[in-house]
Amino acid sequence: MDSHGPAFRGVIARESLKGGEKLLALVHGLLRWYSKGKAKFQKVERRWTLPNGATLTFEQLGDSRSQDKLQGGDYSFLLVDDCGLVDQKLVRRVTTNLRTTAPGVHPQLVVTLNPGDRYSAAWAPLVRVRVRGDLTPVTSPDWSGQRWIIAHSSIFDNTSLTRDQREAYIRLLKADAYGRPHLEAQQIEGSWDASGGGLFSGIDLxxxxxxxxxxxxxxxxxxxxxxxxxxxxxxxxxxxxxxxxxxxxxxxxxxxxxxxxxxxxxxxxxxxxxxxxxxxxxxxxxxxxxxxxxxxxxxxxxxxxxxxxxxxxxxxxxxxxxxxxxxxxxxxxxxxxxxxxxxxxxxxxxxxxxxxxxxxxxxxxxxxxxxxxxxxxxxxxxxxxxxxxxxxxxxxxxxxxxxxxxxxxxxxxxxxxxxxxxxxxxxxxxxxxxxxxxx
Structure with missing residues (x-):
């Protein structure tokens, strides 16, 4: 973002805008700090513009209508947050807009997702290729040979939580799992070994x-x-x-x-x-x-x-x-x-x-x-x-x-x-x- 200037055209997308309000506030604070208060935010467009001309827009990606709004744009960066809630077909279509003619700029796709969500199963074969701690790039034939870096994490990697907060959150997750070990493994340990989501995500298959x-x-x-x-x-x-x-x-x-x-x-x-x-x-x-x-x-x-x-x-x-x-x-x-x-x-x-x-x-x-x-x-x-x-x-x-x-x-x-x-x-x-x- 800093080195590419106006050539950086980034998008952060989520399944619902309301669900992304916390992320929106977090990014807003980070960009204000990063730009020493000089980043401009256009509330209606949900777009930040940095002093060097780089832009970052917050968008919804939940259905074909929201996907159509992103179609035709040229972006150098796309982050799909909570991607397990988004139909992978929509993600694939939007990635066709990751393109730029600017020299030295290589478009990037970043996704974050949890096991057990509605569309997580579609990502499971790729995510399971690497174990926790192995950041060796992997080539995915299903993504036209694109290289991925897969970084596993769990609630224990969230350093913003105190020990008491983490333990309280784990108790809530265990209550939600209702004694089902595979759901506890998904929600607490970030395990992708159990059923990967979909219609039967609540059942250990x-x-x-x-x-x-x-x-x-x-x-x-x-x-x-x-x-x-x-x-x-x-x-x-x-x-x-x-x-x-x-x-x-x-x-x-x-x-x-x-x-x-x-x-x-x-x-x-x-x-x-x-x-x-x-x-x-x-x-x-x-x-x-x-x-x-x-x-x-x-x-x-x-x-x-x-x-x-x-x-x-x-x-x-x-x-x-x-x-x-x-x-x-x-x-x-x-x-x-x-x-x-x-x-x-x-x-x-x-x-x-x-x-x-x-x-x-x-x-x-x-x-x-x-x-x-x-x-x-x-x-x-x-x-x-x-x-x-x-x-x-x-x-x-x-x-x-x-x-x-x-x-x-x-x-x-x-x-x-x-x-x-x-x-x-x-x-x-x-x-x-x-x-x-x-x-």
């Missing part, structure tokens, strides 16, 4: 993650003697959400008939275990999945072939899976989804006969999922998924609470919706039939 049982997989030996091969068809369930322009997803679930212990996790009878999946999501150059974009190439016949191959991997004959165990979004049976009658009919003609999902609102299905997650490793029927189901875990941690509809979500919800269809069906959802309407 660690017990729900099971070793990959796929033959030849790294965790297959942990399932020896406990996972029958072939799987009995009556215990196998298929749950699908048809995507079209967004990814289609289908999961193969096993309804566990008796108690299992896998890698120290006790799985109760009637638990659902996601063993395998197929999807049409796009793979990024970094090798990571884009849970919101489809390749757009898979036809109903190709999806049916993919699902059939998945079923055969587990030694199951499709004909032995009861129709009531195959659940597809009821909307896929609407006559508007296909030139051949409906998506459901096309899949059926391709050999993948499915049953329309039960009627019910999304929130009730998500509540059933949350209940099963809560019961993992507790002796009651839970919901588990193998780590090899990459799309499931990527999208599960990327969905976020809806800003206005309580209990609903935004983001890549395709695997989540399909799982909700199945949970509602097992709970006796209204609308289940013995087979598709067109048969």
């Amino acid at each position: 660690a017990p729900a993650r099971l070793p990959d049982p796929t033959p030849g997989g790294s965790g297959a030996h942990l399932w020896n003697g406990q996972l029958p091969r072939p799987l009995p068809g009556a215990e196998v369930f298929l749950a699908m959400d048809w995507g079209g322009t967004v990814p289609t997803w289908c999961g193969l679930f096993w309804l566990v008939p008796q108690t299992l212990v896998i890698d120290g996790v006790r799985i109760a009878p009637d638990s659902l275990v996601l063993l395998d999946e197929v999807h049409t999501a796009m793979t990024l150059p970094s090798g990571e999945l884009d849970p919101e974009r489809s390749t757009g190439l898979a036809t109903t016949r190709e999806v049916a072939v993919m699902v059939g191959a998945m079923v055969r991997r587990w030694g199951v004959l499709m004909a032995l899976i009861p129709l009531r165990n195959r659940v597809l979004d009821a909307a896929a049976f609407a006559q508007t989804g296909s030139s051949q009658g409906s998506i459901g009919e096309e899949l059926g003609r391709a050999g993948l006969v499915m049953t329309p999902s039960p009627k019910g609102d999304r929130v009730s299905g998500f509540n059933l999922i949350a209940e099963r997650f809560h019961r993992c490793n507790s002796g009651a029927p839970g919901l588990y998924a193998a780590t090899g189901c990459r799309y499931y875990w990527t999208s599960l941690l990327a969905v976020s609470p809806h800003p206005t509809r309580q209990g609903d979500c935004t983001g890549p919800d395709h695997a989540l919706d399909a799982t909700a269809y199945l949970c509602r069906a097992l709970a006796g959802g209204v609308g289940m039939t013995s087979g598709p309407r067109w048969r």
Whole structure:
């Protein structure tokens, strides 16, 4: 700021202006001290101008409308404070404005965030690359090869707090965590090892993650003697959400008939275990999945072939899976989804006969999922998924609470919706039939 003069055009952004009032006052005091009282502050624009011409503006970044206000500007510095409250897509769009033609000026992006916030999960893969104290720059393929310096901290690094203040604050955080160790680790220790936020940020998802049982997989030996091969068809369930322009997803679930212990996790009878999946999501150059974009190439016949191959991997004959165990979004049976009658009919003609999902609102299905997650490793029927189901875990941690509809979500919800269809069906959802309407 001091050396770049007018070439420094900085922005500090937060999800809400009201939530940033304390930060605004802090920056105001620092700049007045730094400039010996010569910095000018324009209250309406929330912009400071230093004697050398450098500017720093305080802006909101909470939705597409606020993002549009920043679009088209040329900035040399962007700080997004409490970034876990901001949709990462908005951050990515705003960073396209980090550009300058001034010689010697290299635009910089700085983000601060806490684990467990609404959008924190999107940052977790990057944050976990470095451990506390390791400030070695890391190159992120997901950010076009940009280099990041990751600095972990916790409440114990806040030197402005006295010991008594810190202990009082910790007591408040523990009360808020309500005895949930993973939330205490997030809020007090700044741990990113627990669930990283999103719709299920209040639930410890660690017990729900099971070793990959796929033959030849790294965790297959942990399932020896406990996972029958072939799987009995009556215990196998298929749950699908048809995507079209967004990814289609289908999961193969096993309804566990008796108690299992896998890698120290006790799985109760009637638990659902996601063993395998197929999807049409796009793979990024970094090798990571884009849970919101489809390749757009898979036809109903190709999806049916993919699902059939998945079923055969587990030694199951499709004909032995009861129709009531195959659940597809009821909307896929609407006559508007296909030139051949409906998506459901096309899949059926391709050999993948499915049953329309039960009627019910999304929130009730998500509540059933949350209940099963809560019961993992507790002796009651839970919901588990193998780590090899990459799309499931990527999208599960990327969905976020809806800003206005309580209990609903935004983001890549395709695997989540399909799982909700199945949970509602097992709970006796209204609308289940013995087979598709067109048969």
